Amino acid sequence: MSDELVTRLRSALGDGAVVDDPDVLDGHRNDHATFCTGGTARALVRPSSTAEVQEVLRAATALRVPVVTQGARTGLSGAANAVDGCLLLSTSRLNRIVEISAEDQVAVVQPGVVNADLSRAVLEQGLFYPPDPSSWEQSTIGGNIATNAGGLCCVKYGVTSDFVRGLEVVLASGEVVRTGRRAAKGVAGYDLTRLMVGSEGTLGVVTEATLALRPEPEAALTAAATFLTIEDGIAAAAAVMASGLRPSLLEFLDQPTLRAIQGYRDMGLPENVGSMLLAQSDRGARAAEDVARIAAICAEHGAVDVAEASDAEESRMLLEARRLVNPALEPLGITLIDDVSVPRSQLVTLLRGIAEIGAKYDVLICCPGHVGDGNMHPTVVFDRDDEAAEARALEAFGAVMELGLRLGGTITGEHGIGTLKAQWLETELGPVGLELHRRIKAAFDPLNLLNPGKVLL
Template sequence: MTGNDKLVAELHRALPDGAVTHDEAVLEAYRYDRAAFCPAGQPAALVRVRSTEDVAAALRIASAHRVPVVPQGARTGLSGGANALDGCLLLNTEQMNQILHIDVDEQLARVEPGVINAELAAAVRKHGLYYPPDPGSMDISTIGGNVATGAGGMCCVKYGTTADFVRGLTVVLADGRIMRCGRRTAKGVAGYDLARLFVGSEGTLGIATEITLALRPAPPAPLTAVAFFRTPVMACHAVAGFLGAGYRPSVLEFMDGPTIASVSALTDLGFPDDTGAMLIAQSDSTAPADELAAFERAARECGAIEVIVAEDPAEGELLMQARRLVGVAAERLGTNLVDDVCVPRGKLAELIEGIEQIAAEHDVLITCAGHAGDGNMHPSVVFDQHDPRQVTAAQRAFEAIMVLGLELGGTITGEHGVGELKRDWLARELDEPARWAHQQLKRAFDPHGILNPGRVLVPEVRAP
C-alpha cells in the first residue's frame, strides 16, 4: 500500500459511507475555484463532510499523515484559495448546509458553513430580520466561504462586511480538536478575539464548522437612483460630496464607460449617450426620498448628465439590473481577470484614471465597476486566454493595478481575499514585522503546515 492508499483507507474507516471519494472524474470536478491564472494540483482524495465530527476525524488523519488539506465551500472564490494542491485532501463543506437556528429575540442565526448566503438571507427575512453581507456570488457562495474570505458586497458601505456579522465560531483546529470561540452576547472582551482572527484566514488556521451570525431588523425596502456622468472623475466627486454631507446610503456603486457599454451590448437599458460613468445609489432609511434627493443634488453639482430616481422599489430593481449584469456582460467579452483593489475614497478618481492609463499602456480592455462608497473597485482585465500575448498583457495590467492601489495608500484586496493569486503581493503590502507576525500566527495554529499551505502566505520550509 502506498502512503496515499493508507490515507484513503483510514479516511474510509473514520468517515460515513459515501463521504470519501478518490474517483478521478469527481476529483477533477472539484479541483478548481473561479480564479483565472491559478494552478491546481492533483488531490489524493475528496471528503464531503457532514458534521463537525467528520471534519475533526479528517483533520486528525491528515495531521498524522502530514497531508495538506484544502477546505472548500462552493468554490466560487476568485483567488485560487480553494484550488487543489498535489496530494491534498479536498475537504468540502457544501453538504453541511443546515440553518441550525434563527433566534428572533437575540437577532442571531446559527448555521453550518455550507449554507448558501442568499438562502440564509431569505430565511431570516421571513422573521423580519436581515443578514446584510451580499457578495456578488450570494446566490451560489456559502457562508463558510464568505467567512473564510471575509466577503463583502454592495451593502458594506452602510453595514460592513461578513467580519462585522460573525459573532461566534466552532473551529476545528489542525490536529482535529474542536474549539468554540466568540460569543452569543452583543458584547464581550473575554480574551483575544479568536473568532475575528479566523474570519478572512482562508482556511489556513482552522476550519469553521458552525457559525453564529448577528442579524439586524429588516430595513424598509430600498429606493434607488442612478446618475450618469461624462467622466469617471465627475462621478467620484459626486460620491465624495454625497457621503461628505453625512448620508449613509445602503448602496453606492460605480460603473465606468466600458462597463456600461458591455452591459448595454447585452440589453438596451436606454441610458443616455456620451455616458462615461454612472453611479447607483440606494437608500433603505426611514426617509429614503430625502437621502436620494441629496444624492441627486450632489450628482447635479458635479455635472451629471441625467439623474433618475425610481418611483418605487420595483422600478429600482430595474435600475439595479445594470449593476447585476456587469459580470455576465464582461464574460461575453472574453476571459476576465477581476481585481479587487481598495483605496481611500478620496483617491478613487486617481485610481480610475490610473486604470485607464494601464489599459492603454498594456493595450488591453479593462472594465471597471465596484463599490464606490468604500473605494473598492473591481477592474476586470478582459483578454483572450488562447492568445499568449494577451495573457501576458492581462497579467501585467492586473499587477499594475495592484501597484497603483498600493501607491494610493490602498490594499491589494478589499473583499476577495489573497488565496494563491496574491500571496506574493501580500508580502509586498505588509511590512517586515507584519510578515513575521503572519508567519508566527500560522506556526502557532498549524505547526505542521497542513492547512491550505501556500495560500495567503508563501509557505515556509519547516522541520517535519
C-alpha cells in the same frame, strides 16, 4: 499512503462520505479564479458533523496529508484550489441552520449554508443578514467567512467580519476551539474570531458560526445618475457620503464598463457617458426623500441625466446595469478580476491610473466597484486565444495592485489572497508583518497542512 488515508476515512465516516474517483476530483480542482491552476487531490471527503471533521483532520495529521477546505468554490483568488496530494474537505453536508433567535438577533449556522438561504430564512422572522456578495445565491457562509466577503450593502452595513460573533473551529490537530461569544459585547483575550475571519482555511476548519442579525430593512428606492467624466461621478459619490445620508448601496460604473453593458444590451446609454452612479436608500417612507437628495447632489456635480425610482420595480430596473456587468464582459474575452481598495480621496487617481495602465499594456480594463467604501473591481479583459495578450493582462493586473498600494490602499478588499495575490502580500504587509503572519500560522498549524501555499508563500 493514499490508500491508507481513504481506508481510514471510510472506516470512520462511511463509504458515501469519501470519494476518490478521478473525474469527481478533477471537477473539484479549481475555484473561479483566472490563472490559478489547481493540483491533483488524493480524495474528497464530505463530513456531516464537527466530530467527523475532527476525524478527518486527525487522519490527515497522522499521515501528513495537506487539507484544502472547500465550500461552493465561487472564490476569485484560488484559495479553494486543490494542491497536489491533498485531501479536499467539502462542507456541503455541514449545511444546517441550527438556530435563529429573534430575541438575541443571532443565527447559528454550519459553514455549508448558502448565503441566500440564510438571508431568506431570517427574513421570515423579520430579521436581516446584510453581507451580500454577488455570488450570494451560490456562495456559502463558510466561504464568506474564509474570505471576509463584502457585497453591495457593505457601504452601510459592513462586511462579514462585522457580523461574526463567534466560531467553532477544528484545528489541524483535531482539537476544537470556540472563539468569541453569543453576546453582543466581549473583550476577553485576543480576538481570535477576527483572526479566523479572512484566513482562507489556513488556520482551521470552521464548523459552526454565530452570526449577528439586524431588523429587517424597510422598503428601498434607487437613483441612477450619469456623468460626462469620471471626476464628476466620483465627486458626486463623495458628496453623497459627506452629506449625512447613509445610502444602503452606492455603486460606480466607469466608461469602459458602460460601453460593454450597452453593447451587450441596449440600455439607452449615449457614447459620451463617462461614468454612472447608482445609489439606494432602504429607509421606507423616508427613502423617497433620500433619493431626491441624492439626485439633487448628483445634479449639482454635473450629472447629465438623473432617474429616481418611485417603486420597487423601477428600482430593480435602475439597478439592471450593475447586474449586467459580468454577463456583459464575458463575451469580450477572459476576465481577470481585481479588487483593490483605496481611500475615497484617491479614487480619481486610481481610475485615471487604471486607464493609463490599460493603454500601456494594450488591454481593456473595466472598473465597476463599491465606490462608497473605495473598493473597486478593475477587471482586465483579454482575448482568450492571444498568448501575448495573456502576458500583458498579467502585467497590467500587477500594475493595478501596485498602484492601489501607492495610493494607501490594499491589494484585496473582499476577494482574499489565495494564490493569485500571494506574491504581492509582503509588499503590503512589510517583512515584519509577514513574519508575524508566518508565526501565527505556525502556532495554529505547525505542520503546514491546512491549505498550504495559499496566502503565505
